[in-house]
Amino acid sequence: MATKASRSAARLMISPAVLLLLGWMLVPLCLTLYFSFLRYNLLQIGATPFAGWENYYWFVTDPSFKAAIQNTLVLVGGVLAITTIGGLFAAILLDRPMFGTGIIRIMVIAPFFVMPTVSALVWKNMFMNPVNGIFGRIATSLGFQPVDFFGQIPLASIIIIVSWTWLPFATLILLTALQSLDQEQLEAAEMDGAGWWSRFWFIMLPHLARAITVVILIQTIFLLSIFAEILVTTNGGPGTATTNLTYLIYVSSLLQFDVGMGSAGGVIAIILANIVAIFLMRMIGKNLDA
Amino acid sequence: MGQIQLKQVSKSFGDVEVIPPLDLQIEDGEFVVFVGPSGCGKSTLLRLIAGLEDVTSGSIDIDGDDATAVPPAKRGLAMVFQSYALYPHMSVRKNIAFPLKMAKMDKSEVDKRVANAASVLNLTDYIDRRPSQLSGGQRQRVAIGRAIVREPAAFLFDEPLSNLDAALRVGMRLEISELHKRLDTTMIYVTHDQVEAMTMADKIVVLQAGVIEQVGSPLDLYRTPRNKFVAGFIGSPKMNFIEGAEGQKHGAHAIGIRPEHIDVGNSGPWKGVVGVAEHLGSDTFFHIHDTGLADPLTVRASGEVAFSYGDTIHLTPREDRIHKFDERGIRIA
Numbered sequence: 164m165a166t167k168a169s170r171s172a173a174r175l176m177i178s179p180a181v182l183l184l185l186g187w188m189l190v191p192l193c194l195t196l197y198f199s200f201l202r203y204n205l206l207q208i209g210a211t212p213f214a215g216w217e218n219y220y221w222f223v224t225d226p227s228f229k230a231a232i233q234n235t236l237v238l239v240g241g242v243l244a245i246t247t248i249g250g251l252f253a254a255i256l257l258d259r260p261m262f263g264t265g266i267i268r269i270m271v272i273a274p275f276f277v278m279p280t281v282s283a284l285v286w287k288n289m290f291m292n293p294v295n296g297i298f299g300r301i302a303t304s305l306g307f308q309p310v311d312f313f314g315q316i317p318l319a320s321i322i323i324i325v326s327w328t329w330l331p332f333a334t335l336i337l338l339t340a341l342q343s344l345d346q347e348q349l350e351a352a353e354m355d356g357a358g359w360w361s362r363f364w365f366i367m368l369p370h371l372a373r374a375i376t377v378v379i380l381i382q383t384i385f386l387l388s389i390f391a392e393i394l395v396t397t398n399g400g401p402g403t404a405t406t407n408l409t410y411l412i413y414v415s416s417l418l419q420f421d422v423g424m425g426s427a428g429g430v431i432a433i434i435l436a437n438i439v440a441i442f443l444m445r446m447i448g449k450n451l452d453a
Numbered sequence: 454m455g456q457i458q459l460k461q462v463s464k465s466f467g468d469v470e471v472i473p474p475l476d477l478q479i480e481d482g483e484f485v486v487f488v489g490p491s492g493c494g495k496s497t498l499l500r501l502i503a504g505l506e507d508v509t510s511g512s513i514d515i516d517g518d519d520a521t522a523v524p525p526a527k528r529g530l531a532m533v534f535q536s537y538a539l540y541p542h543m544s545v546r547k548n549i550a551f552p553l554k555m556a557k558m559d560k561s562e563v564d565k566r567v568a569n570a571a572s573v574l575n576l577t578d579y580i581d582r583r584p585s586q587l588s589g590g591q592r593q594r595v596a597i598g599r600a601i602v603r604e605p606a607a608f609l610f611d612e613p614l615s616n617l618d619a620a621l622r623v624g625m626r627l628e629i630s631e632l633h634k635r636l637d638t639t640m641i642y643v644t645h646d647q648v649e650a651m652t653m654a655d656k657i658v659v660l661q662a663g664v665i666e667q668v669g670s671p672l673d674l675y676r677t678p679r680n681k682f683v684a685g686f687i688g689s690p691k692m693n694f695i696e697g698a699e700g701q702k703h704g705a706h707a708i709g710i711r712p713e714h715i716d717v718g719n720s721g722p723w724k725g726v727v728g729v730a731e732h733l734g735s736d737t738f739f740h741i742h743d744t745g746l747a748d749p750l751t752v753r754a755s756g757e758v759a760f761s762y763g764d765t766i767h768l769t770p771r772e773d774r775i776h777k778f779d780e781r782g783i784r785i786a
């Protein structure tokens with residue numbers, strides 16, 4: 164993309180895709196904005212009068228809204244912490260030459276290809292069920308009271324399930340980044356008297372900073388909209404213990420048939436997501452242009 | 454102190470023996486150059502001394518103590534890598550200070566030593582830059598700075614100048630030689646450039662396929678190469694080898710004569726046709742064909758000798774500078 168001619172040619176050729184994407188995003192966005200200002204409930208047939216900020220007001224003052232925001236943050240934060248730290252650990256282990264590396268790598272990556280609903284159901288029925296699940300059986304056979312995962316620690320259980328799905332993603336990105344680290348740098352550090360921990364802290368971690376940024380950014384975007392795992396396991400409960408923002412929007416618009424309220428929630432979610440994105444970019448963006 | 458002794462050291466990667474058992478003695482304060490063609494095991498030998506590779510058999514003594522099982526950090530050696538291996542996210546200052554920081558040295562002492570190294574290496578103006586903002590020669594100096602602050606027993610250099618352009622290489626060559634004179638520390642220097650070897654070394658170790666062919670001072674190697682390999686490797690342009698009748702006349706299987714030991718003129722025992730002439734200004738190298746000896750035969754003449762392509766030329770070898778070799782390529786005294 165050096166010359167003026169090639170730049171304008173590039174713009175011209177990319178424009179259909181950009182226009183298509185723009186339409187794809189703009190039409191639903193505008194519709195959502197429009198609906199969010201209407202009193203529009205599918206149970207009340209008839210007029211959909213303009214409602215002003217009413218939908219927003221009721222959505223935000225609903226007690227479950229505060230819970231949903233909290234749950235969303237805990238869910239995103241928890242999964243991010245587990246996947247980044249666990250992914251770092253797994254990547255370092257996988258980077259070492261060992262027997263059967265190829266097969267182990269494929270096995271590590273496999274969870275990412277399992278559909279969220281399927282993985283959540285497998286976890287729910289085969290692992291976390293207090294009677295039939297493996298964890299329950301192990302606890303019983305050792306003489307302990309089995310944990311009722313979705314009853315006692317519902318949000319933590321969902322964090323575990325989602326982390327299981329996303330750990331491979333983090334591992335994969337961090338592993339490739341680790342493999343691009345110049346071995347001579349590590350050897351130089353070794354000659355300079357750095358032990359394993361110093362080599363990790365002063366050489367590997369700075370090298371991985373960019374990859375970690377990418378992992379956090381991409382995962383945050385996807386984790387803000389976690390839905391399937393909640394729907395098939397806890398349905399947002401008990402109470403609102405596992406209701407996140409996405410699930411709350413689903414409840415308003417599809418369980419209470421209040422399209423206006425749901426749209427207002429959607430708009431709030433978009434705004435929040437953008438605030439988080441800007442915040443993240445600011446905080447770690449300097450890693451990206453280094 | 455920096456005396457290093459290799460005793461029957463060998464190295465294999467899997468089934469491949471890269472270095473058969475060899476002995477080598479490096480004295481304190483010496484500038485030793487390992488030289489040899491690509492893939493002959495120079496880097497491997499250096500890494501064995503550094504401790505970055507384990508020896509397959511044999512032992513390495515540093516200052517009289519067995520260091521074979523000592524980890525690299527504890528050997529008291531500093532290495533400069535071919536790729537420099539600077540830490541990209543640290544400033545020049547932090548790069549140079551890194552080994553001292555790892556040694557948990559006092560902050561004020563670290564600052565003093567870093568400032569000192571930076572001024573010795575002319576890096577003071579760049580001290581807060583990142584390695585990516587430096588030129589090749591400056592990066593090279595940072596790598597050397599990182600090595601000298603530790604005041605190691607010996608420096609190990611693995612082809613440190615091969616990424617630099619020709620002019621800078623000559624400059625850095627001098628700087629490293631000067632550094633050696635000033636610090637008076639043992640240096641082991643790997644290169645495949647025989648000019649670097651000749652100009653810098655106190656002692657040259659010529660390697661071929663992991664085997665030490667000869668050890669000696671640059672002039673020793675130049676005057677009395679032990680075999681044809683060393684004779685051909687040291688000196689530029691290469692020595693001429695002549696087999697057959699001319700060899701028999703001297704009672705040898707083959708004789709060798711360096712281009713600079715053949716005089717050109719309009720009379721002489723050998724005769725040939727001038728091919729390509731390489732004019733360097735001070736010298737001219739003629740490639741001579743149809744001599745019936747070696748093809749082509751290279752001779753050096755002073756820069757202003759005028760022979761042109763296709764001319765007939767007469768050559769006189771200096772008898773006392775003829776090297777004689779037997780069938781196995783070993784020098785006959």
Ligand SMILES: Nc1ncnc2c1ncn2[C@@H]1O[C@H](COP(=O)(O)OP(=O)(O)OP(=O)(O)O)[C@@H](O)[C@H]1O
Pocket residue numbers: 466471489490491492493494495496497498645
């Ligand atoms: N880790 C390794 N595993 C297997 N073989 C290796 C390894 N490292 C080096 N070798 C082999 O050992 C031989 C010597 O390699 P080395 O790097 O010491 O050569 P060198 O003399 O430094 O060459 P150059 O001038 O090209 O740097 C080569 O044939 C190389 O293929």
Ligand SMILES: [Mg+2]
Pocket residue numbers: 495496497611612
């Ligand atoms: Mg090498």
